Amino acid sequence: MIQFEEVSKRYGKSFYALKDVSFHISEKEFVLVTGSSGSGKTTILKLLIAEEKPTKGKVSFYGLNVHNLRHSDLPRYRQKLGVVFQDYRLIPDKTVKENISFVMEMLGAKDSDIRESVRNVLNIVRLRGKEKRYPHQLSGGEQQRLAIARAIVNEPDIILVDEPTASLDKENSKLVLDILKKIHELGTTVILFTHKQLKVSHAHTLTLQDGKLMHDSYTKEH
Amino acid sequence: MSLFRDLKRIYRDGWKLVWRNPFVSLASIIIITLSLFLISFTLVFYGVLDNSLAKIEQRVDVKFYLLPDTPKPELEKFVSQIKTFKGIDKVRIITKEEALTNFLKRYEKDQLIRRSIDELGENPLGPSVSVRAKDPHIYGKIVEEVNKRIVPDFPYLDHVNYRDNSYIIERLNLFSSVARKISYALIAFFSALAVFIVLIFMGLVIYSAKTEIWVKRLIGAENRYISGPFAVAGIIYGFFSAFIVVATVVPVSSWVGKLTQSFFGDMNPAVYVHNNLIPLTVFTFSTGMMLGYLASMFVVRRYLKK
Ligand SMILES: Nc1ncnc2c1ncn2[C@@H]1O[C@H](COP(=O)(O)OP(=O)(O)OP(=O)(O)O)[C@@H](O)[C@H]1O
Ligand SMILES: [Mg+2]
Numbered sequence: 209m210i211q212f213e214e215v216s217k218r219y220g221k222s223f224y225a226l227k228d229v230s231f232h233i234s235e236k237e238f239v240l241v242t243g244s245s246g247s248g249k250t251t252i253l254k255l256l257i258a259e260e261k262p263t264k265g266k267v268s269f270y271g272l273n274v275h276n277l278r279h280s281d282l283p284r285y286r287q288k289l290g291v292v293f294q295d296y297r298l299i300p301d302k303t304v305k306e307n308i309s310f311v312m313e314m315l316g317a318k319d320s321d322i323r324e325s326v327r328n329v330l331n332i333v334r335l336r337g338k339e340k341r342y343p344h345q346l347s348g349g350e351q352q353r354l355a356i357a358r359a360i361v362n363e364p365d366i367i368l369v370d371e372p373t374a375s376l377d378k379e380n381s382k383l384v385l386d387i388l389k390k391i392h393e394l395g396t397t398v399i400l401f402t403h404k405q406l407k408v409s410h411a412h413t414l415t416l417q418d419g420k421l422m423h424d425s426y427t428k429e430h
Numbered sequence: 431m432s433l434f435r436d437l438k439r440i441y442r443d444g445w446k447l448v449w450r451n452p453f454v455s456l457a458s459i460i461i462i463t464l465s466l467f468l469i470s471f472t473l474v475f476y477g478v479l480d481n482s483l484a485k486i487e488q489r490v491d492v493k494f495y496l497l498p499d500t501p502k503p504e505l506e507k508f509v510s511q512i513k514t515f516k517g518i519d520k521v522r523i524i525t526k527e528e529a530l531t532n533f534l535k536r537y538e539k540d541q542l543i544r545r546s547i548d549e550l551g552e553n554p555l556g557p558s559v560s561v562r563a564k565d566p567h568i569y570g571k572i573v574e575e576v577n578k579r580i581v582p583d584f585p586y587l588d589h590v591n592y593r594d595n596s597y598i599i600e601r602l603n604l605f606s607s608v609a610r611k612i613s614y615a616l617i618a619f620f621s622a623l624a625v626f627i628v629l630i631f632m633g634l635v636i637y638s639a640k641t642e643i644w645v646k647r648l649i650g651a652e653n654r655y656i657s658g659p660f661a662v663a664g665i666i667y668g669f670f671s672a673f674i675v676v677a678t679v680v681p682v683s684s685w686v687g688k689l690t691q692s693f694f695g696d697m698n699p700a701v702y703v704h705n706n707l708i709p710l711t712v713f714t715f716s717t718g719m720m721l722g723y724l725a726s727m728f729v730v731r732r733y734l735k736k
Contacts, residue, residue, distance in 0.1 A: 257648065259648075282650070283649075283650025283651070283652070284650060285650075286648060286649060286650040287649065287650040291648065297641050297644065297645055298641075299641060299642045299645060300641070301446070301447070301450040301451060301642075302446075302642075310443075310646075311649055313439050313655070314646060314649060314650070314651035314652070314655050315650075315651075316432055316435070316436065318435075319435075362649070
């Protein structure tokens, strides 16, 4: 499904955030990309959603080179990805409900479909009853879950979550992780980028260090 | 059907942008209101100036004084010949009798003049023909034409007052072209200033909505969904601003106009506003809404390009 082939990303003249990284992710996997701060996790995410271009190498989605997509085809590609950012990027002047529903509105969904989907995802992320609140009226964990709800409401093929538990306490971390596992069980590919060691059984783990891929649990070569 | 639904959502989101950012909205409306005041004031200034100039221009004419014994048919022939010239607005005959009445009226208190007219026993004044041109620049040409085409077969022309008037006419021509140029420049300058202020300000407004634009782009929204609500919000800001401008300027100036009419006369800006209420209102609303729309579109476009 996703293929990185000797991908490097250089910032400035000589700093490599990623160096010759190769890996393969199949459909319906649960992937953990781990590594300490600054190891290049968010860089991988940005390359995947084509927000940044690789300096070298190829990133492909079902065999399609993501960075050769025409500008006009980019939206359609991105709609297949649900992204949760490290800083959530919720829209401050939209309510919980609107932060989710506008994503479907953008794609021209019918009001009745939107209502139903919003109710469903709110159930999944356990935010029922808080529809009318604004993001600043939510706790950190709730904001995180709202960001997840927004990412999954369009039923993307993959959901990418950057630091899902970084700023959460144990309890909330577990809740968020359980929600993500649930989403995975419902048939979505899940990729988590985290500097913490998370306990997920049967996960595909990629370990980064200083921009290099140190370990890939599915290939024992490293 | 789905286009209608999209428009409805865009419209709704535009209003939400306005209501949910009350301080930003209030500030935007104030800024646009000030800009509209600038534009409207220069426009009224121009309108008053133009009106007054037109009125003054209308008062200028050239008079052909004929001899007292000019026969009536000759007089009428003279008039009809002048009417065939290009650019003539009005031709008016002042008969011998009218001339005398006017003359006596002017020297009502001057016993000496009255007595000498009485002693003469007959009207010593001749008729005259006042010619008004559509364009004050052509008086010189009219006089020239009369001398060339009519005078050779018309022995009754006594004198023309063009020489007396020509100085005023020249001055007026010069003044009005300079005054018009200045007011064009003022309109252009203040409009540009207004647009500039609004642009900078809307830049700040939309900067605060950066996340929203960014997220919408990321999830692959089409541009109209991204910029649409901002366009609507811009138009709403413009509408309210125009409302404020019209709601203050129009009644206040109408009222002031009535109070000061006798003082200002034709040059009264308030009377001008009063007389041009509807076009000014329409102009203010359309300019305000256009200004808000263009400013927000211009700014959003910068974020869409990246
Ligand atoms: N736009 C940029 N310009 C220059 N350097 C950058 C840029 N973005 C990231 N970097 C650098 O690239 C390296 C990898 O960054 P990245 O954001 O991928 O790290 P990360 O693994 O996500 O870290 P964290 O766990 O702190 O989020 C860092 O050293 C960072 O300083
Ligand atoms: Mg990161």
